[in-house]
Amino acid sequence: MKQEYQDLILQTCGASSLRVGESIQTLWSGYGEIVRLHLEGCDRPSVVVKHVKFPEEAEHPRGWSTDRSHARKVRSYQVETHWYQNYSANQSCRIPASLAACSHGDEMLIVLEDLDVAGYGQRRTRVNNKEMKACLSWLAHFHALFLGVAPEGLWPVGTYWHLDTRPDELEAMEDAELKAAAGDIDRILNECSFKTIVHGDAKLANFCFSQSGRDVAAVDFQYVGGGCGMKDVVYFLGSCMEEKECEKKVPGLLDYYFAELKVSVRKDVDFSALEKEWREMFAFAWTDFHRFLLGWMPGHWKINRYSKQLTKEVLHKLRLGSETSGD
Template identity: 25%
Template sequence: MSKENRPDEVASSLLAANGLQLQSSETIQSLWAGYGKISRLFATSKDSPGFVKSYILKLVTPPPTKVDDEGHIRKILSYQVEQYFYSHLAPQMPASLPVAQYLGGINDHRSDGTSRTAMLLSDLREKYPVAGEKRHVLTQTQTFTALDWLSGFHGFWWPKVKDIDPTSLVLPPLQEVQRAGRDAANKAVWLNGGYTYLATRRKEYESLVKDYENEWNDPLTEWVDGEDVSISEIAAAFLSPKTSGWTPIEGYQTLIHGDVKSENLFTSTSGEEVAFYDFQYTGIGLGVCDLAKFFTCSVPLSMLIQDQHIPRELSMQDGEKQLLQRYWTRLKEVGEHDYDWSIFVRHWETALVDWLRFQASWGFWGNTEWLEARVRSILKDQEWKDSLIRNVDKANINKSAI
């Protein structure tokens, strides 16, 4: 590893710019595919040399960009999106939506396709000591707190998202690298928040199309009667933001986190305060797309249904409805926008179908029995299906969303 890519060298430089001196560091984790490291730094200031404070360094030093490797490009772009979020968007947010403070960074992109991205952040664990664990179910208190944070986040950005320059939005990975080349610096957030939307998961979807033994092959990939596209493609088109032109979700779009799960948050000991992190997939979308993953992967099943026995088909139960109404009520209050409950529910149901499409093609985890039962019920709702088809231009589904 070159000297300039050593975590302690980068840390010392970024800390010095803040009047701080590195005392020690420890590696917290390695990034995906060995693309870098996250370290906890212990530093002192010149004014208080005896007071040690902790910080977080995220250092990304990936191999050169490969123009045809979608997974690689997605990750490279995601780190730039995250840096943009922390440096440009997070400072605009109120104290009621705590995130890590950005203290400086590096964003180097070289002509040979290599890059170096670094972020120096405040350490959330000083105030929020309880870390959510991988594929871990939250407590009831943590669930309510996280849901309130999400409704506040989505509500805050709802009226403001229209002010983001559409030309700065990051396209699906393979489209973005064609547009920008290997040097894809100076980008904002994703045009389509999240990492599971169909435009960036065509390979997985094609595998589902060919997997005739998979229960979801027929309901999700077969052409809809009278159309030459599947319900998955129609749902994806419905949920996809655009840089120009009309979209059925216009007026309801906001900024979404993009990867809501227990391991991407910290809470206070009581669980009554929460801070989210990992904003690599932040972008435009419907808030319910964040909820679809959150409900499936982190919410206790007992908060969604009363009976632990899940029937094959399941309509919305009281627990699910109460959580959604809590979110929906605060979303409207913070965003100062109206959102008819019936429209909100249609959006929610479509987000569940889209999320299931990803899980069915990638792998199931979380409250999957609940998710599958809900989607079986939704797909049998002709009114939902007719409304979805009516609001999507099927002729342009396989064309670029831009």
């Protein structure tokens, strides 16, 4: 790590020295890494640094290395830096505190609070109902906090699979009916009355758990932006359950999310109208992500019977709507 970066971290934290610790993970397509730095001489034992270095030749694991893909990633790190510098959450939807950020040439650095030290040191690859509810509660409080807030400096439409940013994947799709309906599905989601700021990549891997599993914090805000809260909910549920579990558990988990949302939205919000609209958007949001997967990786395990059934229902609604309007 460059000396100027080390000096910034030492000055920001009031530390006398630092030691580069373990690499927590490499960033997608070789765009850098996330490392833990151990500090001496201050009240903060460690920090986590997201060190982005744009590669001369990106290597996408799925073969999607294009100029458009690179531009999207560059923008995502700019958005994430802006998010950490200009937005904050609360204890009900905990995120790491932003300590410093800088960019120079083809490098960017974001210095963050170490959530392990803050009591969120557990990661999960599989979750039970209690842990899923902890994540859904986080999402509900997050969506309530930013309900009606304009996504200034963020993605106008959040989520990494947003249609306008994924024309290559749309072109690669073989499902002709869904391909033709993709624009309508996107428009319906974007025109919903109740908008919030969505995390945009709310998969299980981006939640950090307390020892008990009852409390969580979220990381990775590269695709944070405006939109319907259901986008985060469907992506999270799909990240931790297979088709049979979805069929069995989604209704109850959705009820739990809306119960948490109800207690956390402002009192002047017409919650019954919000819930009605977002419940209607659930299948559209799920189908929207299914559309992306079909173009991006047709053999993905998430392309299952549950997803296909929801997609079938959405396409049927669109056909009925078209017939009713006389198109």
